[in-house]
Amino acid sequence: MNKKFPQSEDMNKILSEFFELIKKDSDMPELSASSQKELWNRINNENKSNKRRSMRLFVWSGSIAASICLLVVAGWYILLSDQSQSVIADYHSIMHSFESVDKTTDNVHIVLSNNRKIHIEGQEAQIDYDEEGMVNINNREKMDVNEGVEDDTHVYNQLVVPAGKRSMLTFNDGTRVWINSGSKLVYPVSFEKNKREIFVEGEIYLDVASDLDRPFYVQTGTYGVKVTGTQFNVSAYADQSNFQVVLVSGEVEVSRKNHPKEILKPNQLYSCNEENNDCSIIKVDVMDFIAWKDGYFPFYSQDLGTILSKLSKYYDVQINWNENIRELSCSGKLDLKDDIHEVLSALEKTAPVVIRKTSESEYTVIVKP
Numbered sequence: 598m599n600k601k602f603p604q605s606e607d608m609n610k611i612l613s614e615f616f617e618l619i620k621k622d623s624d625m626p627e628l629s630a631s632s633q634k635e636l637w638n639r640i641n642n643e644n645k646s647n648k649r650r651s652m653r654l655f656v657w658s659g660s661i662a663a664s665i666c667l668l669v670v671a672g673w674y675i676l677l678s679d680q681s682q683s684v685i686a687d688y689h690s691i692m693h694s695f696e697s698v699d700k701t702t703d704n705v706h707i708v709l710s711n712n713r714k715i716h717i718e719g720q721e722a723q724i725d726y727d728e729e730g731m732v733n734i735n736n737r738e739k740m741d742v743n744e745g746v747e748d749d750t751h752v753y754n755q756l757v758v759p760a761g762k763r764s765m766l767t768f769n770d771g772t773r774v775w776i777n778s779g780s781k782l783v784y785p786v787s788f789e790k791n792k793r794e795i796f797v798e799g800e801i802y803l804d805v806a807s808d809l810d811r812p813f814y815v816q817t818g819t820y821g822v823k824v825t826g827t828q829f830n831v832s833a834y835a836d837q838s839n840f841q842v843v844l845v846s847g848e849v850e851v852s853r854k855n856h857p858k859e860i861l862k863p864n865q866l867y868s869c870n871e872e873n874n875d876c877s878i879i880k881v882d883v884m885d886f887i888a889w890k891d892g893y894f895p896f897y898s899q900d901l902g903t904i905l906s907k908l909s910k911y912y913d914v915q916i917n918w919n920e921n922i923r924e925l926s927c928s929g930k931l932d933l934k935d936d937i938h939e940v941l942s943a944l945e946k947t948a949p950v951v952i953r954k955t956s957e958s959e960y961t962v963i964v965k966p
Contacts, residue, residue, distance in 0.1 A: 688816050691753060691783055691796055705764050708755040710786070715740075720934055721892075722764040724756070730769070730786065756782045758799070760913030761937065763892070768793075771806035772813065775890035778911045778933075779834070800832040802890045805847075819871070823850040829861075830887050834910075838871040843886040894931045901925040901948055905962060908944075912937040917955075918962040925949065925964065 705722040707715040717724075717734055726732050731739040756776060758764045764776045768784070770793065776782050780799020788794070794814040805813045807826025815822040817833035820840055827847020833840050842851055844861040851859045851867050856876075861867055864883055869876035888895050894911075896904055902923040909916045914937055927948045931940050941952045941960060949965045 688796055688818055692781070692798060703759050703761070705756070705758050705762050708757060710752045710754065717764075720762055722758075722762070724764065725767040726769045728769045752786045753783050754786060756784070758782075761911065763890070763933070765890075768806075770808065770811075773804045775802040777801065777889055779913060797831060797833060798835050800830070800834065800889075802828075802830045802887055804828045819853060820869075821852045823852070824848070830883075832886075840869050840871065841886075842867045843881065843883055845883050845887065889933060892932065892934050894933055896930075897928045898926050899928070901927060901950070901962075904944070908937070908940060912940075913958070915959045916962060917960070919964070921964055922950070922962060 702716060704716040704718055706717060707724070709715070715734070719735070723735050724732060725734075727739070731741055733739050756764060756766060758776045758778060758780050760779050762778060766774045766776065766782070766784075768774070768788070770788065772793070774782065774795070777800035780797065780801065782799075782801060783796040785794070788811065791811060792814060793808070793811050794816065796816045798817070801815070803813075803815070803824075805824050805826050805828070809825050813824050813826075815831055817831070817840065818835070820833065820842075822829070822831060822842055824847060827849060828845040829847070829849050830843040830845070831841070842849060842861060843866045844863055846863050849861045851861065853869070859867055859878065861878065864880055865878055866881040866886070867876070867878050885895065885897075889911075894904075894907065900923045902918065902920075904927070905916045905918060905922070908914075908931075911933065925948055929943075929947045931943060933940075935943070937960075938954070944950075945952050951963045951965060953961050953963070955961050
């Protein structure tokens with residue numbers, strides 16, 4: 598036989614409020630402290646005002662309230678976890694929605710939503726979108742790359758920058774993005790009304806046009822960076838475990854799954870190594886991290902091994918050297934507009950080394966006796 602426990606109208610109202618909380622979406626992850634206090638006070642007052650109820654009723658009321666609390670917490674956790682997973686899933690599905698990168702060309706190219714490719718010759722490519730969605734490439738005749746697109750906020754283009762090349766893209770809101778060697782940038786044909794969002798694999802520098810009503814999001818496979826208007830650098834190469842954000846001006850918010858958000862101030866570097874989960878925020882000279890966008894690589898009393906590693910990555914060539922190379926340090930500036938042979942020749946004049954080309958894409962560095 599089912600037992601019915603007496604409940605006042607106030608208790609019914611309180612329980613209804615709990616159930617309403619369960620129904621709320623995950624955009625409100627928790628009650629404010631004052632709201633929690635008020636709600637629990639009402640529950641306690643209700644229990645005190647009904648002293649004639651049996652102890653069984655009191656225990657039952659407390660149990661059901663505790664159970665509901667657990668449901669609320671669990672529900673919020675699941676919803677927030679699903680949201681985080683959804684962001685990551687969206688990143689990978691969007692990045693993989695394009696055909697594999699064409700390895701037969703060393704040109705910068707745009708891959709449209711229908712997988713049609715537009716190749717751009719030269720060491721650097723400049724791409725400018727206007728308010729009508731027309732694109733101007735290297736200050737030449739404008740092109741309509743979005744012809745036939747209806748819902749342009751959910752249609753994406755991909756910009757592929759191969760090794761040894763760079764590109765600069767200007768969106769129709771005025772935001773400018775510099776894309777470094779060996780990087781891919783996926784962006785919508787048109788930004789949504791309430792946000793601007795791009796997806797990157799590699800390294801980019803951004804000068805984001807201020808728009809308080811539409812924050813700007815940079816998504817990588819694991820991290821997200823949110824801004825409204827600022828200048829910063831993001832490095833997130835797929836084949837490197839280290840993720841970096843360097844802030845030049847303004848303020849950025851760096852988020853990572855299951856970690857607290859970090860707020861950066863100008864001249865700060867946020868760095869996190871995925872292999873050992875070592876994350877830190879330190880003060881830096883930002884020019885050491887963003888000079889690549891202007892076409893040069895500066896180094897000040899830096900060990901030669903680090904310099905060679907960066908050149909190997911930038912030009913996608915193999916450079917071999919012995920560990921004694923790291924005992925050498927040098928200062929200077931290399932012009933990234935030059936090809937790898939010219940850059941290594943310049944380095945050979947700066948440091949006491951001999952550099953030999955052993956194959957089409959392989960070099961060996963030897964310390965002079």
